[in-house]
Amino acid sequence: MKRRDGLAEAAGRWSATHRGAAVLLWLAFVVAATVLGGFVTQAEPTPAELTNGEARHAEQILERAGLELPAHEVVFIRADGSAVDSEAFRATVTDTVKQIMATGKVRDVVSPLDPAGEAAVSADRHAVLVQFDMAGDAVEAKEEVQPVLDAVAKAARAHPGFSVEQFGEASFAHKYDEKLHTDYANAEYLSFPVTLGILLVAFGALVAALLPVVLALTAVVAAGGLLTLSSHLVHIDQNGSSVMSLIGIAVGVDYSLFYLRRVREERARGATTRAAVNAAAATSGRSVIVSGITVIVSLAGLYLSGNGIFFGMATATIIVVAVAVLGSVTVLPALLSLLGDRMDKGRIPLLPRLRADDADEAGDPVRRGAWGALLAAVLRRPAISLVVCAGALVALVVPAFSLHTSDPGVSDLPAKSLPVLQTYERIQQTFPGSSTPAKVVVAADSLDGPAGEAALRSFRDASTSTPGLSGPVTFRVSDDGKVGVATIGLVGTGTDERSVRALRTLREKVVPETFGRVPGADVAVGGTTAASVDTNGHLSDSAPWVAGFVLLFTFLVMLFSFRSLVMAGLTLVLNLLSVGAAYGIVVLVFQRGWGEGPLGFTSTGGIASWVPLFLFVFLFGLSMDYHVFVVSRIREGHDRGLSNGQAVERGIRSTAGVVTSAAVVMVAVAGVFGMLPQLSMKESGVGMATAVLVDATLVRVVLLPAAMKLLGEWNWYVPRWLSWLPAGFTESAPGSAAADAPAAGQPDGTDKEVVHSRA
Incomplete structure (x- = not known):
């Protein structure tokens, strides 16, 4: 046939x-x-798509009303030798306001010289904030902010005795994207010659x-x-x-x-x-x-x-x-x-x-070398090898149980890598929370009536009397008067514990007692801190579903591919060990700060919220590169009639070189990206490099052969009720010169308890 x-x-x-x-x-x-x-141009996510929970609800209210959360910006003006009451200081503020308004890119400008901006004067009266929102679409604001940055720079040159600097959502995103684009491009350019060098050695x-x-x-x-x-x-x-x-x-x-x-x-x-x-x-x-x-x-x-x-x-x-x-x-x-x-x-x-x-x-099939000597030792003492190696991996997994996430926010990049971050630090020292305010979104039948006005007055009063909150408060209402946005500063960096506590106070106490009393009001708090808290919570809730999906379908793919219930289960165990070990190392290096010196970062005490889920999914998928390749060669030898031990030995030996080369390439590429200044990318790069290294060495050369040697013919076990499974992807190559027949007298590998497919 x-x-x-x-x-x-x-x-x-x-x-x-x-x-x-x-x-x-x-x-x-x-x-x-x-x-x-x-x-076409690449379409980027809307603000609502980037977050979850109440923060997403706030964005959705605004989207439905056609009133987006504006990109908030501030200009920090300071002079150690002049106070805000001096003529020179007032002239600098006035000129700065004039320059930024002339761009036509801003709205709702609040000057510290106006009554509404009095709260934006520092306690020593040597620093002020000019606050405003970017006009137009919030998503596109980072593309429109350059003229405003130029205007602020012009004002700074016109007043040499003063520090005039801008920071905000749009200006930070603009500079951040420029920095990341350059860094990622350099990483990509470097990864190709590094990969070529590795392949020159390999081939x-x-x-x-x-x-x-x-x-x-x-x-x-x-x-x-x-x-x-x-x-x-x-x-x-x-x-x-x-x-x-x-x-x-x-x-x-x-x-x-x-x-x-x-x-x-x-x-x-x-x-x-x-x-x-x-x-x-x-x-x-x-x-x-x-x-x-x-x-x-x-x-x-x-x-x-x-x-x-x-x-x-x-x-x-x-x-x-x-x-x-x-x-x-x-x-x-x-x-x-x-x-x-x-x-x-x-x-x-x-x-x-x-x-x-x-x-x-x-x-x-018995060529010796570094991997050959190790494999020979593993196959001679598979039980001892399995216990020792599994014990070492479990020890690496233990720190992973203390993993917790925290959005690094602007701390994702070191301040020294970007001047705008240095501006942010100076603003935070003088006006904590002012550059990343919370945004309270209110939807009601009418915000222009007595109830809405009373709620706004109460909210402004709370901003000055509630610990953790800081003014000034801005408030903008949609054209139909049914949706409003109030902004208020939170203490802290925007994503640290102080900011989280302030957000909790705002949501649980201030909002219910102010805007929450407006009849029929739908109130949601958004902004940087809210997005961080809500997204972290949502990802924690969804992680089990994502993990369950990956585990289930990986199991099914392996079951159909190799027609073996045991191999599908062994795959999950080995991959979980390698991913868990990577988690443990990431926790030690980044959460506990063991790698601060060598990798040049400052620990935030947690891991970026997107990294753990990213690592789990990507590492579970990528580890299959080596696993499928190695197991296919073992199954190929087995289906040609080799004994279990011979098939395992030949399969591991014949793939050791290419798996090592592939792993070195993967580790090198991940390592290049792990050297980027972005903290979250360091975490993902180091995690990927670690997992691949562990997977291609300890797992593929020690755990896999030891486990398969001990399991024997049970490696290919499939119960009779699954005997309908097709042969999958495991047939031998037709006419291959590698098709070895079993030695004389050697068992043919069949067993009445095991259902096999032969090519």
Whole structure:
């Protein structure tokens, strides 16, 4: 009976046969995606999409009323040698107000020289705040704030004896985005040569090393165009775009590595280029598809978070992983077929052993080396190895139980990295809470009547008499008089414990006793502090649902892929250990501050709210790259008739080199992003690098072989009520030179209690 080709094998066979067409189609796809993406601008999330809970409700009230929360800004004016009552000080304030109003980009300007702004004068009367809101759309305010920044800079030059500086939501976002765009671009530019250097060592040849980098680069470029288009369906913020590049480089290179190494291995056995490509398509190509599906399914769990930031991250990375998988199973076989022997062009003289490594892995199942010696020791004493290694990982997991999240806010970047943050610190020292105020949104039948006016008076009085709150209070009403927005300062940095306590006072005491008494009023408190608190709480509530989704579908993918109940369960246990170890290290390094000196940051006493969920989903998905590749090789040997011990040994040995290379690439790329000044990106980069390192060493070389050696034929157990499961992605490569028959007298691996699928 003729065996039907699987998806990866059929795609690889067609690609190798129609090489020119496959390459041209891929290039056309990349160009089309890039050009189409260039016709539109990337759509960013609305303020409501970026938060949850009551803070989101506040934004939604404003959106329905067509009255968005304005981007609040302040200008800090200080002169140690002059007081606010002096003529020079008053002239500086007046000129600054005049300059910013002349831009036409501001509204609701409150001068400290007016009665409404008296609270914005410092206790020593040497500093004041000019407060205003940006006109127009709050989301677009960061794009419109530059003329105002220029006006403030002009006022500063006109009054050399005074410090005149601006800070606010729009000005900070403007400078922050500029900084991040530069930093991320530099990280991406650095990651490619670093990756190329690692691959040169791994393959010892320039052409073979360039191939994965080129494929990853084109995948990221194409995904970037598709991401811009898709952002009009699911809005994408800066974090989503940056994570897409990080994941795209890593998985694009990994998938190419698996494919390329299998082709070289088959050729070292004496196979023709066409036969080697077909064998790689039937084995590594299938592993790439299984791995990609698992990563995509894991990422889809982020849609259960209910937060726009995670929606953007999930969409961005699903797109780039899908494109990387597509390129790996379509254009890569064509390129390998075209290159043939030329894939080894540009040999590096100092690295002559790589080709021998391929030949050894192809023909000698007991080749020794660093990994070989370790594996031999593990397989000799699997129980001891399992207990020792699992104990070490559990010790790393323990600190993770003390993990707690805290939004770093503006502290996500060190003040020295951005002048606007230094301005923020000076403002906070003199006027705590004034630059990141809470925003109280009120919806009622009429706010212009006696009840609304009385509530506003009570609210203004509370701002001066309630500890933790600071004035001045601004209040703006929609044209129909049914929706209003009041702003009030909170003590603290905006995301620290003092600010959280002040927010609680505002919500539980001040608002109910003021605006809450307006008949039929719908009141919600928003702003930076509220968004931080509400989002943290929401993510904590949604995390179990996201984790449950990822665990369930990873289990199902592994069950269908390898037709083994035990392997699916073992996968979950091993991945949870590696992710838990990464959590523990992140807690020690960042929450407890052990890495402050080496990594150059100041601990906030917690982990950024989006990082733990991000790490869980991404690490659970990405660890499947190595797991699927290694287990596929073990299953391949088992299905060819090798004993359990032989299959485990051969599978681990034959994949150790490529898994090590892929892991080094992943660690290096994550490490590059972990060196960025942004604290949350440091946390995610270090967490990813740690988890991949643990996964590719302790888990894949010690725990996995030890567990599989102890389990024996139970590795492939599937109960009879699941015997209907298809063979999945585990068939051997047809005609592969690697197809070893079992030794004479060797057990054929069957057992009446275990249901197997044989190729």
